[in-house]
Amino acid sequence: MSTRYADFKLLIVDDHAHNLFTLRTLIANHLDVTVLEACSGQEAINLTHAHPDIDLIILDVQMPDMDGFQTASLLKLRKRTRDIPIIFLTAAFKSEEFQRRGFAVGAADYLLKPIEDDQLINKISTYFRLIEKERELNRTLELKVAERTRELAEARQYLANILSHMGEALLVLEPDGRIKLTNPAARRLLGYSEADLLGMSIGDVFEEDGDEQAGAFMGTWLEALIRTGALSKIEARFIARDERRMPILFSRTAVKDAAGQISDIICIAKDMTGYTRIESD
Template identity: 45%
Template sequence: MSTERQTAKVLLVDDRHDNLLALEAILQGLPVQAVSANSGEEALKHLLVNDFALILLDAQMPEMDGFETARHIKRRERTRHIPIIFLTAADRDSQLALRGYAVGAVDYLSKPFDPWVLRAKVSVFVELWTKTQQLQAQAEVTRSREAALRGAGTAIDEALELLTVATAAPDDRTAREQAEKAASVLSRARRRMY
């Protein structure tokens, strides 16, 4: 099975440009494509057109904060499965962390955080996403093969009927015609299987 490997995308959401640059630098060298958004609204727009393996989301942003953004993400069928890691410069208040988990976050890191820890966490989620993509591709191939086999089975049944008619035919010409039709049906069935 040869499936084209898709690069995992990670959505970086922070209202401060320097924080986005720092996150991009931390992810440098990982097998990911970083996509930056400087607001919750912009992040939601990216989520309409792209699939992401992970979202790194600043908790405290003006207008739509990270918690509200996460609620919107988790309400949408298309995006509710995407893991979210909250990042915040706020003090290590456990209430904020609990609030993050309540809206669907898988983790909550306070700044300053260890960049190697963040890289390790991103790597785990990217690997899970990659495995999920591979399983989905394998499932599609399996469904396709099952459909081909069902079609081949139907063609074999049809060919057997034609051969039965051919063996009971009153003359050689009718038998030959039925046998040729059966051979044609079996040939098409064979092509479907491969």
């Protein structure tokens, strides 16, 4: 009864037609697998180009013109064939010498002539089982990667929706105060496009009471953020593109990297236009 490996492709290479016939018949009697044949090293290389899905190669060492070692060396040089396992066939009296040379050029295994039927079939079956397990692992990994990619895309879309629909203005700054990200509410409030705001200094669009020059407060911000991690409910003003000053309630939060250094400053502003400030006694 044949073991089913219908999805696998096996290349056998030998310069003697009788040996090819013997191998093909033996394999066909035990394994349901696609078998390709080559009677020279060059033909074997040509077949690997025509059939990039070859899974295993059984390669005779002693061939004229291009022997098994030369053939294997060329196969290992090419990206599409370098990972195909190669089982060398060699005469027993040459086995020790040939095995050293074979493993040096990347042979996966050796079989000695005359071939023992069970040994050959077991070898081929073993490699096919290993390849099958590797394929299954790859499929599982691909499914996990696809699932993780989908989850990340959904998470990004979820966050993008929140940022797009939140009523407060959001500005994310570099540690030096340059704007790196904004949301639609911030752009509407300030009257700038996203492209205009990116790279601008926070001092170009923001001022607090007591600021004597634009951007002078960044040093104070950083010192406070390093100490506390956040500054909230600060009364300040946004400077719109048309130079209007709009009262805002402002908060700032520091995001730190693995080394404990500030990597981003998150600023959230609530438009306080129309709100009346009640002075406490």
